Amino acid sequence: DIVMTQSPDSLAVSLGERATINCKSSRSVLYSSDSKNYLAWYQQKSGQPPKLLISWASTRESGVPDRFSGSGSGTDFTLTISSLQAEDVAVYFCQQYYTTPLTFGQGTKVEVK
Amino acid sequence: EVQLLESGGGLVQPGGSLRLSCAASGFTFSSYVMSWVRQAPGKGLEWVSTISENGDNTYYTDSVKGRFTISRDNWSSTLSLQMNSLRGEDTAIYYCAKPERQWEQLCSFDFWGQGTLVTVSS
Numbered sequence: 333d334i335v336m337t338q339s340p341d342s343l344a345v346s347l348g349e350r351a352t353i354n355c356k357s358s359r360s361v362l363y364s365s366d367s368k369n370y371l372a373w374y375q376q377k378s379g380q381p382p383k384l385l386i387s388w389a390s391t392r393e394s395g396v397p398d399r400f401s402g403s404g405s406g407t408d409f410t411l412t413i414s415s416l417q418a419e420d421v422a423v424y425f426c427q428q429y430y431t432t433p434l435t436f437g438q439g440t441k442v443e444v445k
Numbered sequence: 446e447v448q449l450l451e452s453g454g455g456l457v458q459p460g461g462s463l464r465l466s467c468a469a470s471g472f473t474f475s476s477y478v479m480s481w482v483r484q485a486p487g488k489g490l491e492w493v494s495t496i497s498e499n500g501d502n503t504y505y506t507d508s509v510k511g512r513f514t515i516s517r518d519n520w521s522s523t524l525s526l527q528m529n530s531l532r533g534e535d536t537a538i539y540y541c542a543k544p545e546r547q548w549e550q551l552c553s554f555d556f557w558g559q560g561t562l563v564t565v566s567s
Binding site: 370372374380381382383384387393425427429430431432433434435436437438439 | 495504545551552553559560
């Protein structure tokens, strides 16, 4: 199984400041045949199901604010919130869909400092 | 509008059974692989099972193999999960999840239901 490890487990950021979440996979999720990274990011607010933010490591979903961005390739990925807003308080998960079993990171809790 | 509505959760004793259902609408259900993902209280997300578009192929995480059975009815756009021999570690919210692209098993999930809580306890 591909193990997804996120860091940090939690972080507190002042409103308007940058939040950075890292995700590392135990092996590459870059598919050589299409040069795509099979990596997604989700946001989960308290009491709600996860919401897809980014797929293919860096493609923002429709309606997702552009303060959210994804980067990285191979085994190392980053989700950046460029200017934290109060509504961004949530737990964020990365997920690989390179192979089954599909696996998720343990989650990173983002709070306002 | 895509909607996924899970039902069937509840309290069950260890060793017992439950059947979860997910009523789908707002998309061509028969064109999508469908999955169940669970989340233990206060914990992370765990993929449980996936079924192909026509139901011919099914996949399970190791911890539920032989105990859980995923199925679908494309006529009624319903996804099901039969859970037998339940254990305490199966306690979780179970989400029905739709992939972002048709005909794709290896895919991100763009829609999730609200989930149904399964509690396994004596």
